[in-house]
Amino acid sequence: MVATRLRVDFPHPAHAPEAVELFDDEFIFSRERSISFAQRFSDVFSVPECFVAVGSVTGDLVGALLVRPFTWSEGAREWRGAMMGLVCTKPRFRRQGYAAQLLAASEARCCALDLDFGVLWAAHDGLYGRQGWMRSDRGMLGVRRAGQAGALPVPPLAAANLVRAAHALHEAREGPRVNRRLSNYRHLLPPAEHVVVIVEGDSFALCGCHDQTGYVYDIVGTGREMPGLWHRLAAHFGDIYVNVELGTGAHRWLEAHAGLAWSKQSLAMWKPLRRDSIPFAAWYVPFMDRI
Numbered sequence: 001m002v003a004t005r006l007r008v009d010f011p012h013p014a015h016a017p018e019a020v021e022l023f024d025d026e027f028i029f030s031r032e033r034s035i036s037f038a039q040r041f042s043d044v045f046s047v048p049e050c051f052v053a054v055g056s057v058t059g060d061l062v063g064a065l066l067v068r069p070f071t072w073s074e075g076a077r078e079w080r081g082a083m084m085g086l087v088c089t090k091p092r093f094r095r096q097g098y099a100a101q102l103l104a105a106s107e108a109r110c111c112a113l114d115l116d117f118g119v120l121w122a123a124h125d126g127l128y129g130r131q132g133w134m135r136s137d138r139g140m141l142g143v144r145r146a147g148q149a150g151a152l153p154v155p156p157l158a159a160a161n162l163v164r165a166a167h168a169l170h171e172a173r174e175g176p177r178v179n180r181r182l183s184n185y186r187h188l189l190p191p192a193e194h195v196v197v198i199v200e201g202d203s204f205a206l207c208g209c210h211d212q213t214g215y216v217y218d219i220v221g222t223g224r225e226m227p228g229l230w231h232r233l234a235a236h237f238g239d240i241y242v243n244v245e246l247g248t249g250a251h252r253w254l255e256a257h258a259g260l261a262w263s264k265q266s267l268a269m270w271k272p273l274r275r276d277s278i279p280f281a282a283w284y285v286p287f288m289d290r291i
Ligand SMILES: CC(C)(COP(=O)(O)OP(=O)(O)OC[C@H]1O[C@@H](n2cnc3c(N)ncnc32)[C@H](O)[C@@H]1OP(=O)(O)O)[C@@H](O)C(=O)NCCC(=O)NCCS
Pocket: 001, 002, 026, 063, 086, 087, 088, 089, 090, 093, 094, 095, 096, 097, 098, 099, 100, 101, 121, 122, 123, 126, 127
């Protein structure tokens, strides 16, 4: 039973500073991280169709979540999706059904906007499972704990020529993908403090960096280029967390040659927002694109 009905508004993030502050408090500063989402997600926040679902009761902010509409392409076919993230209820308002209401209101809003599906990433089914979100994840995580810094200096941040090269390779990718703009290469997921782009021939890796730890958010490689790409990653970072799609060329090479400890990821949850049947089991959204 919910005591008070939640009012839900859908402003653009630029008009929801209190909600952005809540996201920062919950996901950044209370976890001893730095850099506000206003900077981390500036690529997403600057797009007009992005919105925050802001829940309030008698004028007080109770909770919020972020919605990033995006286009998903597979050959000539396109779907419009909505990533939902940063789901957050202020501590004193928790366990009263507010997050469930925020999520339901956001789904309804996305339906009204004619979006085809939603995707989010969560460790526990909880409220998402109850609202019909289905778990399906093609992600693999490969970990190397070196415990010490790599020998080479970290390369320049996302230099414009490297970003353009990685973007061209992304656009040439076989299989379904998120449509990206060049500005999306600034996207900075916590805990990373800057992004490094490594290009080796027809292969690339996008890595978030925090101290000497590298988080590979996206990697594309063929057998021919992978030794060079991996050598550079392994040399630059101490601990490395590689996020990669199951069964891709990069995954197969890393599994055979990189000596990583592997585990299957189970974070992605999907929900069709229209009646079409959608092949979620074959889809994978790289960390690079996620909110
Ligand atoms: C996760 C989070 C958003 C949930 O917010 P919330 O408003 O408490 O969520 P709800 O009240 O809708 O549901 C939470 C639980 O309370 C239960 N609940 C709902 N109404 C209730 C009531 N009146 N009395 C008791 N429990 C209730 C729900 O059944 C649910 O149980 P679950 O443990 O099976 O999921 C909130 O805990 C939070 O902000 N956490 C920190 C940020 C975070 O981790 N976000 C998730 C990122 S994926």
